[in-house]
Amino acid sequence: MQEFEKKLQALVPTTGQRDQVLFLMGQASVKPVNRWLWPSVSLVFAMIALGLGIALYWVSVREKEVVPQIIYVDRIISVPATPPTLPPSVTPQQPESTPTEKYPSPWVKRDPQDVNPMTIRYQQIYRELLRFGIDALPQAPLYESTASPVSSSVIRQDLSEWLGVSPKELGIRKQ
Amino acid sequence: MNANDATYLLDRYQAALTLYARQFCLAAEDVVQEVFVSLCQQSTMPANPAGWLFRATRNRAISQRRAEQRRQKHEGQSAERREWFEKPQEGFTLDAQSAEQALQQLPEEQREVIIAHLWGGMTFEEIAQALGGSAATHWRRYTNGISSLRQTLESAPPISQKH
Structure with a gap:
């Protein structure tokens, strides 16, 4: 048998052909670094280009x-009112003293601390007088006998x- | 794998692998070429390169045979058939065509063991590792196949003398 x-x-x-196989073996033995790098990059850019193309198409x-x-839209806009500012020269100057300040009107609100009993009494008389x-x-207080009597015109x-107020409004007739 | 290893494996096993693949398919050279290229693409060298080569050749050759059968079925044509052995020198006792014909008549499992052992130089243990099964089974197939071959070749006159 042997x-x-x-x-x-x-x-x-x-x-088969020995040299051809050897060449192909040598070619196959070389392992390229990052074999999928450039295909991946090209794929990514292709996808981006495709996406941009689709976006452009949709925009058009x-x-x-x-x-x-x-x-037209109607809207009501509330704006806080600001006081008109006048130039300093235009600002009216208050008189230093007026008769009404000397005898202030009872309807003007004042500081409660400024109210004294005489003012309250005066306001009471003022209301009764108008009414x-x-x-x-x-009754007027009695003057001293030594003093000269007060005439009605002075009063x-x-x-x-x-x-x-004017004397006519007071309802006083000239004597 | 360095160039010396590649050259050694190619010189040592290319012919045997081609003969081994030829029993399965017609494009045996292409199959063997793909197997060697695939070996070079491996990250690590196989522990038993001969066994790896025979197993890979077998798998690829069977796949190739299926493809050829499909192609023949659809196109009705087959690839060019090549001789299994080189023409022997004068004075050689065995006829190449007769040997080829006798090998083709053998069962596939006997034929592949004979090719792997005789021309591939593989031991029966290596054949068992590459093809599966036990070494004893492959030895038994080998001896049966050799007996059949001897009977066929020694009884029949050489084909080349018929023509």
Whole structure:
């Protein structure tokens, strides 16, 4: 049997091209670094270009669809009012003293600390005077016998000055 | 794998692998070429390169045979058939065509063991590792195949003398 095996083994099988296979083996043995790097980069850029193209197409399509339209909208806007500012030269100057300041009006609100009993009494007399006339005035204090009697005209003048009204309004007749 | 290893493996096993693949398919040279290229692309060298080569050749050759069968079925044509052995020198007792024909008549499992052992130089343990099964089974197939071959070749006159 061994002799027959040797005879059989002596037959030479046909083969392909040795050099071609060696070349391909050498080519295959070289492992390129980052084999998928550039294909991946090109794929990414291709996807970006495709996305931008689609976006551009949609923008152009939507621009064609849009029709210009004017819409008026009414809105109420509340703006805090600011007091008009006048130039300093235009600002009116208050008089230093007025008759009404000397005898202030009872309807003007004042500081409660400034109110004294005399003012309250004065306001009470003022109201009664406007309501009932001059008869509502209290009795004038008696003057000393030594003093000269006060004439009615003086009283009328003083009263009109105190109250800030004309003597006609007080209903006082000239005697 | 360095160039010396590649050259050694190619010179040592290319012919045997081609003969081994030829029993499965017609494009045996292409299959063997792909197997060697695939070996070079491996990250690590196989522990048993001969076994790896025979196993890879077998798998690829069977796949190639299926493709050829599909192609023949659709196109009705087959690839060019090549001789299995080189023409022997004068005075050689065995006829190449007769040996080829006798090998083709053998069952596939006997034929592949004979080729792997005789021309591939593989031991029966290596054949068992590459093809599966036990070494004893492959030895038994080998001896049966050799007996059949001897009977066929010694009884029949050489084909080349018929013509």
